[in-house]
Amino acid sequence: MxxxxxxxxxxxxxxxxxxxxxxxxxxxxxxxxxxxxxxxxxxxxxxxxxRKNGFQTLYKWLEDEREKPDALALKADRKDWLVVMKLEKLMELMGLNEK
Structure with a gap:
């Protein structure tokens, strides 16, 4: 591109x-x-x-039918923790309704 x-x-x-x-x-x-x-x-x-296909693994982990996670906690060696979740879940946790 x-x-x-x-x-x-x-x-x-x-x-x-x-x-x-x-x-x-x-x-x-x-x-x-x-x-x-x-x-x-x-x-x-x-x-x-x-990204067109750059986050496929993250989506796969979030859409796992067996485990059905609300969020992912990710950490690389010597790096800070990251959290990945769907926007609707974040808004739910914050007490907001997605429009």
Missing amino acids: SGRKSRNKGQRREREFAKLIEGRRIPLSGAQEGFENDVEGLGIRWEVKA
């Missing part, structure tokens, strides 16, 4: 996510000092990443 198409795709995903959480997209995110992160909402600063 060319640079312009990739940038446009990223911006579309940022706008889509900001709307879902009733947040706001940060203009010039990552392009200029003082405009860090992509979206602000739910009291959290977010980086939004979109």
Whole structure:
């Protein structure tokens, strides 16, 4: 994907996510000092990443029919813990109803 198409795709995903959480997209995110992160909402600063097939394993783990997890806890050696969950679950935990 060319640079312009990739940038446009990223911006579309940022706008889509900001709307879902009733947040706001940060203009010039990552392009200029003082405009860090992509979206602000739910009291959290977010980086939004979109890949055609880049997160297949994460989706597979979350959609496991046998285990049915609410979230994933991930840790690489010498790195901080990460948590991955579906947006609807996060909003449920925060006491918000997804629209």
